[in-house]
Amino acid sequence: MRFSRLRLTGFKSFVDPTDLIISEGLTGVVGPNGCGKSNLLEALRWVMGENRPTAMRGGGMEDVIFAGASTRPARNFAEVCLHIDNHDRLAPPGFNDEDQVEIVRRITRDVGSAYKANARDVRARDVQMLFADASTGAHSPALVRQGQISELINAKPKSRRRILEEAAGISGLYQRRHEAELKLKGAEQNLTRVDDVVEQLA
Ligand code: ATP
Numbered sequence: 001m002r003f004s005r006l007r008l009t010g011f012k013s014f015v016d017p018t019d020l021i022i023s024e025g026l027t028g029v030v031g032p033n034g035c036g037k038s039n040l041l042e043a044l045r046w047v048m049g050e051n052r053p054t055a056m057r058g059g060g061m062e063d064v065i066f067a068g069a070s071t072r073p074a075r076n077f078a079e080v081c082l083h084i085d086n087h088d089r090l091a092p093p094g095f096n097d098e099d100q101v102e103i104v105r106r107i108t109r110d111v112g113s114a115y116k117a118n119a120r121d122v123r124a125r126d127v128q129m130l131f132a133d134a135s136t137g138a139h140s141p142a143l144v145r146q147g148q149i150s151e152l153i154n155a156k157p158k159s160r161r162r163i164l165e166e167a168a169g170i171s172g173l174y175q176r177r178h179e180a181e182l183k184l185k186g187a188e189q190n191l192t193r194v195d196d197v198v199e200q201l202a
Contacts, residue, residue: 001090001101003044005083010075011046012039015066047080047105049115049128062109079106092133094126103127132172 003022008014013036020040029037042056046064053061068074084091084101095101095117104116105127115122117130152163165171 001088002085003082004085004100005081006040006044006047007079007081007083008040008043009079009081010066011043011078011080012036012064012066014039014043015069015072015075043080044082047082047103047127048131049105049124051124061107061113065107065109077106077108079104092130095130101130103130129172129175132166132175 002024005022006020007017008020009017029040031037038057042050042064046056050056051061053059053063056064058064065078066072066075081102081104084103085099086096086101087099089096091101098118100118102116102118105113106116107113113124115124115127117127152160155163162171165174
């Protein structure tokens, strides 16, 4: 599974549709201050399911929508589309039918975010799991933002362990365990309720 193209529309400073071809190997982004390098990295995190506005340097998620400039009005939506080369068929089940997987996230003012995978509506969780199982995702250590190296050096052992778990691709398992525990708790509560009813009837 390899990222092959990123397309941004109305996302932060990328008001017009902008396509980036991602070649094989390491990708670096260079450019003058304020040209949108960090915005690009944030677009990548965002399409993979990032749901913390602070990680997007905003107060609310709608802050990722182009806010307007002296010569251009604000936009009503932002969209990021990520193309994944799946010729090696490494995408998890449910996403693995085609050679290309196209993930789209769109946010519309006063409506919120919606996701599509190969033009099919999917949930945020499905997209987050897809990338977590592929050892990448919004929190992936493969995306290095400014200041992250010094944060890593100063991090507590617990935070460092989380980074290693992300890299090893087991963070999806933690999420599944958490969901299974919630279901188990719900089932236990239902059983207690059944016991109460049986007791009342006896
Ligand atoms: P540096 O090298 O200084 O870190 P950079 O290349 O990483 O800069 P970014 O931080 O990605 O640049 O981009 C900053 C620009 O994006 C600023 O000009 C800011 O006004 C613009 N910007 C951020 N959010 C929005 C938005 N919602 N609408 C319009 N422009 C935005």
